[in-house]
Amino acid sequence: MANMTSHIHCQNCSMAALCLPYQLDQDGMARLDTIIQRHKPIHKRDVLVNAGESLKCLYAVRSGSLKSYTIDDNGVEQIIDFHLPGDVIGFDALANSQHRSYTQALETAMLCEIPMSSLDELAEQMPGLRRQMWRLMSGEIYSSKQLLGTLNNRSAQQRLAHFLITLADRFKERGLSNRSFRLTMTRADIGNYLGLSVETISRILSALQAEGVIDVQNKLVNVLEPERLRELAQ
Amino acid sequence: MANMTSHIHCQNCSMAALCLPYQLDQDGMARLDTIIQRHKPIHKRDVLVNAGESLKCLYAVRSGSLKSYTIDDNGVEQIIDFHLPGDVIGFDALANSQHRSYTQALETAMLCEIPMSSLDELAEQMPGLRRQMWRLMSGEIYSSKQLLGTLNNRSAQQRLAHFLITLADRFKERGLSNRSFRLTMTRADIGNYLGLSVETISRILSALQAEGVIDVQNKLVNVLEPERLRELAQ
DNA sequence: TACTGAATTTGATCTGCATCAGGAAATAGT
DNA sequence: ACTATTTCCTGATGCAGATCAAATTCAGTA
Numbered sequence: 001m002a003n004m005t006s007h008i009h010c011q012n013c014s015m016a017a018l019c020l021p022y023q024l025d026q027d028g029m030a031r032l033d034t035i036i037q038r039h040k041p042i043h044k045r046d047v048l049v050n051a052g053e054s055l056k057c058l059y060a061v062r063s064g065s066l067k068s069y070t071i072d073d074n075g076v077e078q079i080i081d082f083h084l085p086g087d088v089i090g091f092d093a094l095a096n097s098q099h100r101s102y103t104q105a106l107e108t109a110m111l112c113e114i115p116m117s118s119l120d121e122l123a124e125q126m127p128g129l130r131r132q133m134w135r136l137m138s139g140e141i142y143s144s145k146q147l148l149g150t151l152n153n154r155s156a157q158q159r160l161a162h163f164l165i166t167l168a169d170r171f172k173e174r175g176l177s178n179r180s181f182r183l184t185m186t187r188a189d190i191g192n193y194l195g196l197s198v199e200t201i202s203r204i205l206s207a208l209q210a211e212g213v214i215d216v217q218n219k220l221v222n223v224l225e226p227e228r229l230r231e232l233a234q
Numbered sequence: 235m236a237n238m239t240s241h242i243h244c245q246n247c248s249m250a251a252l253c254l255p256y257q258l259d260q261d262g263m264a265r266l267d268t269i270i271q272r273h274k275p276i277h278k279r280d281v282l283v284n285a286g287e288s289l290k291c292l293y294a295v296r297s298g299s300l301k302s303y304t305i306d307d308n309g310v311e312q313i314i315d316f317h318l319p320g321d322v323i324g325f326d327a328l329a330n331s332q333h334r335s336y337t338q339a340l341e342t343a344m345l346c347e348i349p350m351s352s353l354d355e356l357a358e359q360m361p362g363l364r365r366q367m368w369r370l371m372s373g374e375i376y377s378s379k380q381l382l383g384t385l386n387n388r389s390a391q392q393r394l395a396h397f398l399i400t401l402a403d404r405f406k407e408r409g410l411s412n413r414s415f416r417l418t419m420t421r422a423d424i425g426n427y428l429g430l431s432v433e434t435i436s437r438i439l440s441a442l443q444a445e446g447v448i449d450v451q452n453k454l455v456n457v458l459e460p461e462r463l464r465e466l467a468q
Numbered sequence: 469t470a471c472t473g474a475a476t477t478t479g480a481t482c483t484g485c486a487t488c489a490g491g492a493a494a495t496a497g498t
Numbered sequence: 499a500c501t502a503t504t505t506c507c508t509g510a511t512g513c514a515g516a517t518c519a520a521a522t523t524c525a526g527t528a
Contacts, residue, residue, distance in 0.1 A: 070383060073468060078383035092379060094372035101379070124361060127354070137371040138328035144378040145326060145335070149304060149312035151385055152429035156515065187476065195386035197516055202477055218476085218524075234307060390485065421506065431486055436507050452494070452506085 008062070009033045018086030018173065019060050020114070022132045032129065035118035038062075041110050048103040048111070049090070055097045057115045058090040064109025065184045068101045069192075079193040080144075082106075082185060084170055088114075091137050106184040151195055154234065159194045160204050161233035164214070168223060179226065183219045208232075242296070243267045252320030252407060253294050254348070256366045266363065269352035272296075275344050282337045282345070283324070289331045291349045292324040298343025299418045302335045303426075313427040314378075316340075316419060318404055322348075325371050340418040385429055388468065393428045394438050395467035398448070402457060413460070417453045442466075 010021045010033040021029045041064070042048060048059060051070060061083050068081040068089065080101060083089055093099045123130045150162050172178035183190070191201045208214045213229050215222040223229060244255045244267040255263045275298070276282060282293060285304060295317050302315040302323065314335060317323055327333045357364045384396050406412035417424070425435045442448045447463050449456040457463060 070380075072383065072387075076387065078386060080379040080382055091372055092376040094368045095370075095376055100376050120361070120365070123364065124358070127358060130357065130364070131354070134328045134367070134371070136329075137368070137375065138325055140375050141371065141378065142326040142329055142334050144375065144382065145314040146304075147382065148314055148378065148385070149306060151382070152312060152426075153306075153310065186474090192386075198476080199478085199517085200515060202475095203515095206477075420504090432506080433487080433508085434485060436505095437485095440507075 008038060010036065013062065014175065015060070015062060015086035020088060020129065020132055020136070022135070024126070024128050024132075028126055028128055031126070032122060035115060035122065036060075037113040037115070039111070039113065041108050042105050044105055044107050046105045048105065049099045049101075051099055051102050053099045055090065055093040055099060055116055057113045058088055058119065059103075060112040060114065061085050061087045061089065062110040062112055065106045066103050066109055067106055067185060067189060068103045070101045077192065079189055082167075082189075082193070085174055088136055091140055106189075156194075156196050156200050157204050157207070157232060158234055159196065160190070160201060161208075161229050163190065163194060164221065164223070165230055165233050168226070179223045181221055183221060242272055244270065247296065248409065249294075249296060249320035254322060254363065254366055254370070256369070258360070258362050258366075262360055262362055265360070266356060269349060269356065270294075271347040271349075273345070273347065275342050276339050278339055278341050280339045282339065283333045283335075285333055285336050287333045289324065289327040289333060289350055291347045292322055292353065293337075294346040294348060295319045295321045295323065296344040296346055299340045300337050300343055301340055301419060301423060302337045304335045311426065313423055316401075316423075316427070319408055322370055325374055328371075340423075390428075390430050390434050391438050391441070391466060392468055393430065394424070394435060395442075395463050397424065397428055398455065398457070399464055399467050402460070413457050415455055417455060 010016055010019075010024075010029045011026065013019070013021070016022065016029070021032055024032060048066065063085050065085075066083040066089070067079050068083065069077045069079040071077055083103070089103055090099065092101065119133075123133060150159060154162070167183075168178035168181065171181050185193075187201045187205075188198045190196075191198045194201075205214070205216050208229075209216050211228075213223075213225045213232070215224055244250055244253075244258075244263045245260065247253070247255070250256065250263070255266055258266060282300065297319050299319075300317040300323070301313050302317065303311045303313040305311055317337070323337055324333065326335065353363075353367075357367060384393060388396070401417075402412035402415065405415050419427075421435045421439075422432045424430075425432045428435075439448075439450050442463075443450050445462075447457075447459050447466070449458055
């Protein structure tokens with residue numbers, strides 16, 4: 001069945017450099033492209049994967065944003081990641097072939113679906129793909145351990161500043177503005193992720209605005225003094 | 235040059251099931267074994283890898299324990315991991331072929347050294363090894379994200395209880411007692427890892443002992459009521 | 469356009485843990 | 499065995515951020 005996005009391929013995807021095709025040659029990209037399936041967009045609040053589901057495929061984000069979270073014994077949600085275009089979702093499921101977390105769209109999002117069985121075969125034949133898998137997983141290990149350091153010894157303001165800087169940097173990598181962007185997650189999501197209450201997030205955003213470091217209008221953030229913000233993050 | 239541990243091989247290593255050889259057949263293990271180098275033990279406080287060093291090889295812990303940490307802009311150490319026998323060290327370095335953290339021995343430790351170049355070749359030829367690499371890295375992603383959840387929304391007591399439970403479970407996986415074990419790290423190390431002060435760690439250990447949940451004599455921990463402890467961790 | 473529930477903001481109060489301080493115990497070095 | 503140094507414990511105090519409360523704004527829907 002034809003769909004409106006059938007003309008999208010790894011070869012012409014602007015996120016390729018951040019995603020699995022990184023450093024593959026034209027032939028490699030074409031081979032990877034053949035195993036990837038592209039479907040209709042998913043919408044805000046749609047759940048892409050449930051914790052406990054068996055791992056059928058990885059997902060690459062083409063547009064939009066999502067959050068991943070676990071639900072603990074008390075039924076409390078714990079957000080562990082926000083996904084932007086170019087990110088690959090599902091690496092934490094490889095250990096036991098079972099998804100460990102829920103993933104939900106924060107806004108309308110387009111995804112590429114990469115079947116694990118085919119990926120495994122391709123990885124055997126393509127050293128570049130294998131290395132990129134390692135690179136992406138290693139990067140995820142590194143960034144989550146970095147986050148540990150951020151959450152452990154830092155004040156609420158430092159955490160939030162760090163969050164904004166990291167987000168801005170990620171937008172820049174993706175060819176978007178790192179000075180002006182939209183928070184697709186709620187204040188509650190940010191607080192949950194950073195281990196802070198909603199009220200604290202709101203208060204600190206107001207304080208940063210009062211000091212002229214940023215300008216916040218609802219979901220829209222303007223970074224007025226990037227250097228000040230970076231200092232505040234330490 | 236012969237050394238005193240030359241008779242150790244993956245084929246007879248008791249940690250093989252937790253380590254890279256997992257699910258390899260005899261032939262596979264033998265091939266992996268040939269690329270692995272085994273050296274003299276390293277001693278307490280010896281530094282195995284420095285942050286910034288280029289990635290030459292991964293290390294597998296055969297005996298002893300180590301800690302990995304980063305040092306932030308202010309020169310403050312942030313512990314991100316404790317390594318036990320069977321653990322593989324260095325996955326966070328694959329992203330940019332450069333170690334991201336320091337790794338230091340907490341006690342005398344024996345290590346296996348796995349050259350990256352050879353590992354890459356072997357992974358091409360051996361699907362089982364490739365899958366185990368994915369499995370181990372995925373597991374590390376999962377556990378560090380789990381830890382986020384633990385540190386974010388939990389009290390000091392819950393964090394420490396969680397730490398002790400997790401450590402006990404890891405000892406059990408390794409064929410050791412999960413009821414009685416030795417903390418090779420200092421209270422300061424535990425506090426650093428969990429985002430708590432030394433004093434808090436000390437106080438809570440005392441409190442848990444007073445309640446009869448555990449018995450602590452210096453570095454030695456006896457878990458008297460595992461179920462209570464597990465409840466306290468939530 | 470009006471209605472409705474969700475998200476955000478701001479204020480007031482309270483508490484868990486950091487910090488400061490001092491002493492005891494254990495470990496390492498000679 | 500003895501000393502120096504690190505590690506550990508316990509008490510007192512203060513504060514950052516949680517929690518409780520309530521008003522306001524926003525977004526989705528009919």
